[in-house]
Amino acid sequence: MKDRAIERDMDWLVQVFNWAVRFRDDSGRYLLSENPLRGFDIPAELNPRRPIVPRDWMEKVIEAAGPTPLRAMLVIADETGRRLSAIRQLQGSDIQLGRTDAWPHGAIRWRYHSDKVNKDWLVPMSTKLRTEVDRHLAANPVLGDAPLFPAPQNHRKSVSKDRAGAWLLTAIKRAGVQKLDGTLWHAIRRLWITEHKEMPLRERMYVAGYLNRQTMEMVYEHIDPLLLQETVETRREYREAR
Numbered sequence: 001m002k003d004r005a006i007e008r009d010m011d012w013l014v015q016v017f018n019w020a021v022r023f024r025d026d027s028g029r030y031l032l033s034e035n036p037l038r039g040f041d042i043p044a045e046l047n048p049r050r051p052i053v054p055r056d057w058m059e060k061v062i063e064a065a066g067p068t069p070l071r072a073m074l075v076i077a078d079e080t081g082r083r084l085s086a087i088r089q090l091q092g093s094d095i096q097l098g099r100t101d102a103w104p105h106g107a108i109r110w111r112y113h114s115d116k117v118n119k120d121w122l123v124p125m126s127t128k129l130r131t132e133v134d135r136h137l138a139a140n141p142v143l144g145d146a147p148l149f150p151a152p153q154n155h156r157k158s159v160s161k162d163r164a165g166a167w168l169l170t171a172i173k174r175a176g177v178q179k180l181d182g183t184l185w186h187a188i189r190r191l192w193i194t195e196h197k198e199m200p201l202r203e204r205m206y207v208a209g210y211l212n213r214q215t216m217e218m219v220y221e222h223i224d225p226l227l228l229q230e231t232v233e234t235r236r237e238y239r240e241a242r
């Protein structure tokens with residue numbers, strides 16, 4: 001078992017113990033008096049694999065998805081950098097189609113309960129995203145709080161993570177591109193973060209739904225080889241003022 005797998009399991013166990021030291025039973029006693037893992041050195045993988053999909057890969061898979069809900073999910077991911085959990089739980093009422101000077105293509109409301117950070121966000125749509133949203137709604141009309149991407153067998157529920165993953169694997173096979181190791185939706189998210197790295201930090205964090213700068217930069221942002229070469233070739237000389 002790799003250090004990364006151990007790290008994930010230990011992080012989960014720490015959260016369970018943290019809950020237990022705050023929860024009381026019927027007699028009023030805490031389940032645990034203290035966290036037994038407090039101060040424990042959790043192993044961390046020094047060089048974790050965090051794959052990123054290339055731009056041509058993404059475009060081929062979107063094309064292979066055809067006029068399906070998966071295509072809309074992929075375009076939303078590609079245009080917003082949001083998590084799969086947040087995308088698949090979108091509701092019809094989250095799509096703000098009204099156009100304003102600030103949001104000429106409308107906006108998407110990201111609800112706090114569908115994401116890890118427990119925060120509501122209202123983010124404008126890009127031109128490409130609005131076009132895809134209009135296509136999806138024309139083919140799959142949604143009213144009120146009904147799921148934007150319903151489960152095939154129960155339209156009152158959002159499509160599951162496993163079903164969305166199966167759709168994606170099918171599109172990858174049709175596109176004839178390589179399946180990357182690891183979680184593909186995270187690899188897609190890394191593409192958005194990396195391609196927008198030159199945009200202002202606060203705006204990037206807001207659009208993609210981050211509260212923690214370190215998480216975004218260390219886990220999702222990749223080194224751009226072209227910028228790396230530009231960095232080693234470029235120098236602004238420092239000279240003592242006279």
